[in-house]
Amino acid sequence: MDNIVGQRSALTWAVNFAVIFMVVLWTVPTFGLLVSSFRDRDQITTSGWWKSLVSSEQNIIVRSQEPEKNVKDGDLYVLEGNIFDATSGEVRAFGVNSREPMAFLPGAVAEMAKGRTMTVAENGDYRITSVEEMTGTRGIRIFATSVTPPKFTLDNYERVLFSEGIWRSFINTFTVTIPATVIPILIAAFAAYALAWMEFPGRALLVAAIVGLLVVPLQMALIPLLRLHNSIGIGKEYLGIWLAHTGFGLPLAIYLLRNYIAGLPREIIESARVDGATDFEIFRRIILPLSFPALASFAIFQFLWVWNDLLVATVFLGNTEEQLVMTGRLRELLGSRGGDWEILAASAFVSIAVPLLVFFTMQRYLVRGLLAGSVKGG
């Protein structure tokens, strides 16, 4: 339409290029953390994730095993071992002191003080010999430049799920989310039907009030409700947070559903009324089944919102093992293990996996809901 002949191909290229650039910019942050969550913990801290497919070269200092464990071999006392404990790698160079950490190639024999020699093989095996018997428990320092092949592992996930308490938080989050998503739907659907299809004084005022309540900041509600919940004994209970999320989610639920239900064809509802159906029957037999798309939209919204919420959970639930949700746990990890990226990355991905799954499978409903909820006065 607006592609004028001749300009078209150049413009299309530019557009394609711009979109690719934007998509890369928007996905790289997530992708970087995803890649990191599968990397070996030592590699995360020594090389950027974008280098995760190339071997990383690093300078390491290790200590040999305790000198007193030396064994007599002929005239010499010998100490043997491997500089790579659990990891694997390849030695490029080694040295015996910090001034020249790369002085010798693998396999060469380095002369040390007191008639000792050291040799380090490519695979990390070292051999230290001495004329006299070696004593002491402090290992001899070995300087090496090693090349570690890329290593991907599921260890991080195993660790966060089973020893950092993420699994427990996962269950806790589910416990919060499911009832908090399901319960508002019915309550809102009834109210939405009344606001859309029943005549009564004050209806317009109520709709306006709902629109107003849509934007009331949650911060307003926290202290009064916390005091209220404490006074009736549900201050740090799941029941309290279910009720809170239900209350906070209702304005959007009623608003979305009312818009949708008000748009249903008048003839269906009126012919049902003429046939003698009561409002309750109309609601149950006609409105509910027809409103499925709107119900699904709201359910997805509420699910994502509750799953991702930190504020309400921090206020209305405790931070005990039985109650800490994923977002709360993640925030705690950020504070206490700020530099342990392998833990943070894996934890973050456990917590965003479910919303991402919901997002990609039900994007259609989400988009529809967004449009119904926001495009007004356009």
Next chain:
Amino acid sequence: MDQLLYASATIVIGVFGCVAYFFCSNLALDLIFPPRGEHAGRNINIANLIRPWLFLFPALALLGLYLVYPVFNSMWLSLHDATGRNWVGLDNYKWLFNDEKFRESMRNNFLWLIVVPAASTFFGLMAATLTDRIKWGNIAKSLVFMPMAISFVGASVIWKFIYDYRGAGEEIGVLNALAKVFGVAPQAWMTLEPWNNFFLMIVLIWIQTGFAMVILSAALRGIPEETIEAAVIDGASPFQIFMKIKVPQIWGTIGVVWTTITILVLKVFDIVLAMTNGQWGTQVLANLMFDWMFRGLDYGRASTVALVIMALVTPIMVWNIRNARREMS
């Protein structure tokens, strides 16, 4: 696992409770005012007057308790001391306007309010326009939209990794690695005042662009074809068509996107809490309120800050209500 059983039981009880309430209350209404017999007409009228309120009652009760009552209770609390028991008049407000952190929060919130809605709407509009012109546009849209599903805390982890600063050895944060490539010394970006505010804003812009894109893309598709065809015939360039034909027709929607993001910005708290916790000059109102509530344990001051947020939201609330009423009539 017990917990999940408890949750499932709550769903069942909740759903059945709701259905039972609506069913029984409707039944009761029909029994008290039967739509037959000698007073059928009068009974039907009375029942029709009452029925809407039966449908509305649970929702209104919850809304009243969870959203309306707190507004008034907060006003009352803001006139009381830390414990909420002793009357202190306007002391909290006096404290607020002399508080250094509050001024910093207002300044930062102001910055957030200008930058985030503007940038999100701009990038959203760009993405909407560009993706509508290419074959793989829907995939591109999906990917730009994806951050919407990620929690603010999750996004904070993702971006903190980008801003990571080591100081010694190799930098593992993308930003510092890029800085090195361009010959700039690596920085601890989170402590770099005042720019750290913008690094936090980027996180929210990254999340909200997808939202803006989806809404604006729908609006762009709703533009009547004739207007664009007419412009093409008149020899307008694609850029002119965009600026002079398309954008003016979707002003209303741009306004909606802008205000929606504005409200979100006023409430933003997770990102600041998780990334800097308001240190290094990055405090914002919502986090200040949280600070006074949880660490200061001063309900009076926290309520006062919450009321400031409410006051800032109010103009948008009025605007929304007006729009909604105009649409209904």
